[in-house]
Amino acid sequence: MQPTSPAPTAAVAVPRTARKRVLIVNVFFDEYRRTTGSPYRVPQAMAPCFLAGAFSARACDVRIYNEQYSGVLRDADLLAWPDMLVLTGLTSAYDRMLHLTAYARSLNPRVVVVAGGPGVRAMPGRSRRFFDYACMGDIEELQSVVREAFGAAYVADEDFPRYDLLEGRRILGYVESSRNCNFSCSFCSLTAEGRGYAKYDLDYIERQILATGKKQIVFIDNNFYGNDRRFFLARLDLLGALYRERRIKGWSALVTGDFFGKTENLELVREAGCKALFSGIESFDTETLLSYNKRQNTLVPQVEMIRNCLEAGIIFAYGVMLDPATRRLADLRREIEFIVGTPEITMPAYFTLVIPLLGTPYFRDCLNKGLLLPNVRLRDLDGVTVAMHPRDPLDDVVRFARDLPSLRGYRGRVMRQVMGFLAHYRGRLTPLQLYSAVLNGALICMETFATSPGSIGSKRPRQTYLAGTEALDPQYTPMIRVAAAFEGHFRPTMVTDESGALADDVAEDLSV
Ligand code: SF4
Structure with missing residues (x-):
């Protein structure tokens, strides 16, 4: 299979007045409830740039916005602007697609809303209730959507990424x-x-x-x-x-x-x-x-x-995933100690809890074994929040989860590991490579500063690191008045009910 662009379509003239306005947004929730964006994260989400390639530049004005890079989209004028809103993002940010849909529809009832990404593909039934087009395929599907919603004249001759729309600072x-x-x-x-x-x-x-x-x-x-x-x-x-x-x-x-x-x-x-x-x-x-x-x-x-x-x-x-639902804390700590005690290896770029992503074999296994906690929200499946019954006492595991991303309790050993690494590889790696390797240690120990310096000092909600009780992001409170029909868009999508079984929100899509 070749995912190259479909055959070019014939160029069709579009009068100036008939141009369409398109806004493409990569939605994002930050693990630490930061709202200012993380412009230094690598890699950055590129879906908006690739999706923009579906639209004819002659017939459409396209803008892209990446919440991971630029922070929470709060510009109501921008949300009122498009004829078509295209949404993409990670599964844990699915609810954010609903928020932006509520804003866009309240501000412009004629807007066409298109959504895609793994969350939409995992929940086709739920997604079709919220979006005009819930895309089940890959980015090329957007061309078919554009053709159906606007007409062939609005489809790009060739589907090619719009790098010209990205911020110039990259x-x-x-x-x-x-x-x-x-x-x-x-x-x-x-x-x-x-x-x-x-x-x-x-x-x-x-x-x-x-x-x-x-x-x-x-x-x-x-x-x-x-x-x-x-x-x-x-x-x-x-x-x-x-x-x-x-x-x-x-x-x-x-x-x-x-x-x-x-x-x-x-x-x-x-x-x-x-x-x-x-x-x-x-x-x-x-x-x-x-x-x-x-x-x-x-x-x-x-x-x-x-x-x-x-x-x-x-x-x-590399990254490391730890799973307190299947391993004891003592075992997980031994693994961390092994890493920080081995100076021949780079420090991981991140530590995360294993995420039971919707529809995966791991998710089904957890569900069948009754491992998912009660009242888990989709937003909780972010790798930072404890969402499954652990093997050790819950309070201990929640503390472990809180300390994991920044390796609290290990920072001295992380610094020694980094110094040992520098001594071992000096002369074999370039200064730039050594710098980027050392950055991993800094990213872990100073997570906020390293990827999102603009968020220092910003007020963030106190986190519990436990599914069902974790503080929701401020984005769950509407920033403007939305039509009554859209108030439900700000209710978090529930994955499990109070008994730990599949919640109604996802049962239609995930029941076997
Ligand atoms: S299937 Fe495994 S190896 Fe392939 S992308 Fe997913 S995690 Fe990586």
Whole structure:
């Protein structure tokens, strides 16, 4: 399957007065209830830029807004402006789509609301009740929506990302060369959706890279390595040529654990200009990996994999997921102590609780075993809030969850780990790479400052870190008066009821 753009449509003249106004928003809820945006997070959501490519620039005025980057969208004039509002975002931010729908419809009853993303795909029945178009497919589906809602004249001749709409301050260029994944980890939303690994053609990839206008390229593929070696090598040829011609200064990508099983791969990507790789380590515990069906991470011992990568001159970034519903706290703490006591590896970019994403095998397993807590809201499934019955006393686990993202109690050891890392890799990694590796420790210990300096001192609600009682974001209170018919849009979507069974909000979509 090639997710390249559909055949160009014939250009049709559109009178100036008939131009359509389109607002595309990436909705976002911050784990720490910050509302100011996190412009320094990497990667940034690129869906608005890619979705904007569906609209004819001759016939439509398109604006994009990314709440993750710019903070909460509070501009009522902007929400009143569009003829079409397009919404996308992570599952935990699904409710935010409802908020913006309520505002847009209250301010302009004729607005067409289109929504997509994993939350919409996991809850098609619920979504069709709120949105005019609930997209079940990929971004190309938007062209069909535009054709049906506005007419063929409003569809782009070619579906190509609108990098020109992004803020000019960015230093990284984001590019996609493939979609989906050839593995089936039990907790992953891609597994729930079951769509096959798909590739773009090389010419399209090169055009994307050059169109970003940036020298540092980040591939946002779910799995850059994939299961097609010829395609992998062809992309390295392309990137190597661009790198040698100095048209790019370097690139980074996400690869799966099997990439590290072929020793020549590290040499190949470095020669092609790769500066950093991200891989979902998830856990250093083999039993845990096997329980997630993440066998690809057991092919090469994890520490060896990270060390090989760093010694090849490539930064290794990863995240760690901890699951108090299946492991004891003492076991989880041992894993953290192992990480902060091993200076040959980078510190994780983040620590998170495992999230039972709707529709995944992991979610179903938790549901069948009665592990979901009562009154869990969709908003609670953010990796920070305890949403499942733990093996240890709940109060202890809630304290653990509160301390986890910033590794409270381990900060001294994190700093020692970072100093040991610097001593070990000085001379093997460039100063910029060393800086970015050290940044991981800073991001963890000073989460607020590192990614969102503008939020320092801002007032945030006190958090409980427990599903059902966690403070809701201020966005759940309407910022303007909305029509009575839309007041329910500000009620959080419930995942479980008071007994821990599926709540009515999601039962239609998630009952087996
Ligand atoms: S390897 Fe990553 S992207 Fe692929 S299924 Fe597993 S978690 Fe999802």
